Amino acid sequence: DSGVTQTPKHLITATGQRVTLRCSPRSGDLSVYWYQQSLDQGLQFLIQYYNGEERAKGNILERFSAQQFPDLHSELNLSSLELGDSALYFCASSVGGDSPNFGPGTRLTVT
Amino acid sequence: GQQVMQIPQYQHVQEGEDFTTYCNSSTTLSNIQWYKQRPGGHPVFLIQLVKSGEVKKQKRLTFQFGEAKKNSSLHITATQTTDVGTYFCARSYNQGGKLIFGQGTELSVKP
Numbered sequence: 001d002s003g004v005t006q007t008p009k010h011l012i013t014a015t016g017q018r019v020t021l022r023c024s025p026r027s028g029d030l031s032v033y034w035y036q037q038s039l040d041q042g043l044q045f046l047i048q049y050y051n052g053e054e055r056a057k058g059n060i061l062e063r064f065s066a067q068q069f070p071d072l073h074s075e076l077n078l079s080s081l082e083l084g085d086s087a088l089y090f091c092a093s094s095v096g097g098d099s100p101n102f103g104p105g106t107r108l109t110v111t
Numbered sequence: 112g113q114q115v116m117q118i119p120q121y122q123h124v125q126e127g128e129d130f131t132t133y134c135n136s137s138t139t140l141s142n143i144q145w146y147k148q149r150p151g152g153h154p155v156f157l158i159q160l161v162k163s164g165e166v167k168k169q170k171r172l173t174f175q176f177g178e179a180k181k182n183s184s185l186h187i188t189a190t191q192t193t194d195v196g197t198y199f200c201a202r203s204y205n206q207g208g209k210l211i212f213g214q215g216t217e218l219s220v221k222p
Contacts, residue, residue: 002153033209043154043199043212056209090153097203099144100210102153 003027004103006091012109018079021106023091025072029101031055031094032074034066037105038087049074050096081110113138115202117213125221130187132216134200142203143176143183144210149196157185190220 003026013019025032034046045058049068060066063081068074078085086109092100116135124130134143142161146154158167160176160183167174173186187194197217201210 002155042214045204045209045211048209056204058209099156099159101156105153 002101002103003029004091004093004101006089006103006106008106009104010107010109012111013081014111015081015083017081017110018077019081019108021076021078021089021091021108023074023076023093023103025074025091025093026101029093029095030072031096031100032068032072033092033094033100034060034074034076035090035092035102036087037090038084041087043090046076078108083110086110113202113204113211115140115143115200115211115213117200117216119216120214121217121219123219123221124190126192127189130190130194130218132185132198132200132218134183134185134213136181136202139180140176140183140202141180144201144203145174145183145185146199146201146212147196148199148215152196154199187218190218192220192222194218195220 005024007022030051033048037043046060047066048056052068063079066076088105090105092102094100144159145157148154164178165176171188175184197215199212199215201212
């Protein structure tokens with residue numbers, strides 16, 4: 001158990017919809033990362049927050065946004081969903097910039 | 112430039128055989144990290160290599176970092192069915208925050 005929790009575990013939605021994925025980092029971790037894992041793109045970094053502020057940005061689409069709240073939990077918002085957004089979305093956390101601990105993931109299916 | 116190439120993509124071995132996966136970069140790496148993802152699971156951090164020519168061992172796993180810090184390998188001696196999963200190498204992009212993952216090597220072990 002990495003100490004990182006993610007909800008929901010599974011999400012099925014239709015194209016054009018908007019969803020919110022939630023992550024609670026391991027206790028004491030200030031950094032939160034979001035990764036997307038799909039068959040064709042592999043494991044891709046989306047965005048990192050550190051203590052509420054955006055720290056690094058990766059291949060995150062404009063339709064996607066994230067934030068980290070004062071209690072350090074984070075949300076990833078995905079809007080105008082397309083079939084290609086179907087993937088596993090992992091949240092990970094770390095104390096600072098060290099090796100992140102991954103959560104169990106949210107499997108998103110867009111139909 | 113930032114990518115890390117990992118080979119092979121798949122490896123099927125008989126239990127007891129050895130296994131090696133390789134990770135290559137066209138640019139010098141500040142460090143390389145290795146993760147394991149079990150089927151249906153999330154990536155789990157295994158190790159980080161920082162020094163040129165570094166070799167680290169974890170029981171039957173041996174990790175090496177090349178002298179030029181452009182390649183790395185993970186070798187498993189006498190594989191067991193518990194070794195099944197996908198092994199990823201990853202480079203950190205900005206002092207550990209953002210990780211760029213290789214495509215992974217999926218290991219299957221036949222008992």
